[in-house]
Amino acid sequence: MNFSQGTRGIIRAMAVVLSVALPLAISIEAADARVGGGSSSGSRGSRTYSAPPSTTTAPGTAQPMNRTFTQPGNPGMGAPAAGAAANKGGFFNRPGMGMLGGLAAGFLGAGLLGMLFGGGLFSGLGGLSSIIGLLLQIALIVIVVRLAMSWWQRRHTPASAYAGAPAESPGAQTSLRSGLSGFGIGSSQPPLEIQPADYEAFERLLGEVQTAWSNEDIAKLHTLATPEMVSYFSKDLEENKARNDINKVTDVKLLQGDLAEAWREGETDYASVAMRFSLVDKTLERGTNRLVAGSETPTEATEVWTFSRRRGTDWELSAIQQTG
Structure with missing residues (x-):
């Protein structure tokens, strides 16, 4: 029976695969007993x-x-999906930020744009009022961001898996x-x-x-x-x-x-x-x-x-x- 060069190559490849797979299958069977x-x-x-x-x-x-x-979704199981979502993006992209996160991001964006274009929350006023408005805007941004961070941390602080047990140091x-x-x-x-x-x-x-x-x-x-x-x-x-x-x-x-x-x-x-x-x-x-x-x-x-x-x-x- 005559085989083409390509056919002989396929047969050789199959023989190699079988020679490797057969002993592996036997060893797995023995190890799994x-x-x-x-x-x-x-x-x-x-x-x-x-x-x-x-x-x-x-x-x-x-x-x-x-x-x-x-099941991975049970309380306290630390589902991988939740962990992945928590690590996605920056602070304002974290889950659970909701309205506070949106407000903080909005104020921060508005403040940056206002400073870039020479204005702020009180851009229509001149002189001293403009400076006071800029300071008030910065203070408002800081307050909102700190409130948002505090709220988010309280909401996502994990509870202890059991009551009254001492904390375990990593790798102990x-x-x-x-x-x-x-x-x-x-x-x-x-x-x-x-x-x-x-x-x-x-x-x-x-x-x-x-x-x-x-x-x-x-x-x-x-x-x-x-x-x-x-x-x-x-x-x-x-x-x-x-x-x-x-x-x-x-x-x-x-x-x-x-x-x-x-x-x-x-x-x-x-x-x-x-x-x-x-x-x-x-x-x-x-x-x-x-x-x-x-x-x-x-x-x-x-x-x-x-x-x-x-x-x-x-x-x-x-x-x-x-x-x-």
């Missing part, structure tokens, strides 16, 4: 759409949520590189103080969630994670069953952990923790136990897990984010 599906899912309260601070364990940026019940985090079973406790403390027992609970949940996932134990997952996260796990397990697959995750060991941030919203506490852990991740054919993906060789993963608890209850998993 563990609990959470290798995606970013769940909710972090009012910080769902804000990336947790980077840590020593996860120096990159956590990926945004692929699946979440939290606790370094946890050594010590308690993979976690370490640094000197600086976040607004919500995390105790050694909390770190033990985080490490325990890391293993128990993986075990319940491997056993396809939805009832157990309900005791370890929020209803939102359990809904994602249930959907992923159903998809595994539809493919006649079962994912087995064993030998989970926490290697390093860092607390990215901890905070309180009303009656709910949150803690986002970067964790690097090793695990044996295998996908088997249901019924025959034939290896479909993965291996007996331990692999490592780094994820940011967010835990939440209401006052008087235990911590539970509320989000998993992949790191970039």
Whole structure:
């Protein structure tokens, strides 16, 4: 069969693309088998759409949520559209300025034009009256602009996400590189103080969630994670069953952990923790136990897990984010 030069070029290009895409697809399938599906899912309260601070364990940026019940338009969520509008243009273009902004802009424009053309609000008067009119006009502009700025700032001052909590300094985090079973406790403390027992609970949940996932134990997952996260796990397990697959995750060991941030919203506490852990991740054919993906060789993963608890209850998993 004879091919033209252009046709042979297309065939070569397709072969190159397939040779690159096929191993990538296989590696993605293997990486996506563990609990959470290798995606970013769940909710972090009012910080769902804000990336947790980077840590020593996860120096990159956590990926945004692929699946979440939290809507960006909810109060306190800091919708991106609102932030973009606030940064658009100068002072008089800011949203919410309304009539005061228009008046201030109008007076300022009129004053500048008046000065350029030798007049002002009292341009019809001469001598001393003209000077007094110019001074009055400048004073009026200053008063209106200051009133407008004060009004706008009061209207757009953000309320605290929770009552009675101390302000968190930008980038505040606790370094946890050594010590308690993979976690370490640094000197600086976040607004919500995390105790050694909390770190033990985080490490325990890391293993128990993986075990319940491997056993396809939805009832157990309900005791370890929020209803939102359990809904994602249930959907992923159903998809595994539809493919006649079962994912087995064993030998989970926490290697390093860092607390990215901890905070309180009303009656709910949150803690986002970067964790690097090793695990044996295998996908088997249901019924025959034939290896479909993965291996007996331990692999490592780094994820940011967010835990939440209401006052008087235990911590539970509320989000998993992949790191970039």
